[in-house]
Amino acid sequence: MRAAERARKRAEKRELRRFTRRTRRRRIAWLTAGGLVVALVGLSLGAVYSPLLALREIRVEGTTSLDPAQLVDAVDGQLGTPLALLDEGELRDQLAQFTLIRSYSTEILPPGTLILHIVERTPVGVMVDGGAFDVVDAAGVVLATSPERPAGLPLIELGRxxxxxxxxxxxAEVLLALPASVRDQLDSISATTRDDVTLTLAGSTQRVVWGSATDSDHKARVLAALVAIHAGSGPGVYDVSAPGTAVFHAG
Structure with missing residues (x-):
């Protein structure tokens, strides 16, 4: 009996040692894995916020009227800032001063470059404001003001x-729909309601009764075809208000 008891105790001790070793190995494995995770996170954060990944260059793409150098000067206060800490709100406020910017997007190019992709507003016409002419886009935003009427843009007349x-x-919808072949001949465009848009062609006594902006793309194609035929026909009126039965009335 004593021998059996001693054997049982030895077996229990061996099992306890095996359990202890397994527990110790698991603890070491967990501690090692945890240490690796902490180290990786630390390295990642260190890399992200490191001066090695700070903003060192600003590039501007997509501009035609705006001077890229002026845009860079407006936002270069963030040079030296880690890319992960660039202030989008500050950037938005800095670019808001440029009326010609319709929208923009940013692109980060590691290790230290910020690219500004700019979409500019497009002027569609001019409006008289007192003794000056305001250049406006399709949203009515004033892009520039001139004491003289700028060439190449139609005069927009809205009554009151x-x-x-x-x-x-x-x-605005009609102007955006016009093909270049017609838009380049346009002297003025007027309307007092949504349904009475009228165009006057430059260098002639020809007018266009457009009507509403509904179906403007179709009307624009029909008008381009009529102008190609009757541009030299003298005074007259193109009526494209019903594009399916559009006609040129001479005289």
Missing amino acids: GDVDGVAFRSV
Whole structure:
């Protein structure tokens, strides 16, 4: 009996030692894995916020009217800032001063480059404001003001309306729909409601009754075809208000 008891105790001790070794190995494995995770996180954070990944160059793409150097000067206060800490709100406020910017997007190019992709506003016409001419885009944003009428842009006449009214929205939609072949011949465009858009062609006594901005793409194609035929026909009126039965009335 004593021999059996001693054998049992020895077996229990061996099992306890095996259990202890397994527990110790698991603890070491967990501690090692945890240490590796902490080290990796630390290295990652160190790399992200390191001066090696700080902003050192700003590039501007997509501009035609704006001077890229002016945009860089406006936002270069963030040079030296880690890329992960660039302030998008500050960047937005700095670029908001440029009226010609319709929208922009940013691209980060490690290790230290910020690319600004700019989409500029496109002027569609000019409006008289007192004794000056305001160049406006399709949203009615004033892009520039000149004491003389700028060449190459139609005069927008709204009667008593303004850029916040339905007449301007109709005019803008028509201007965006016109093909270059017609837009280049345009002297003025007028409307007092959404349904009475009228165009006057430059260097002639020809007008265009457009009507509403509805179906403007179709009307633009029909008008381009009629102008190609009747441009030299003298005074007259193109009526494309119903594009399916559009006609040129001479005289």
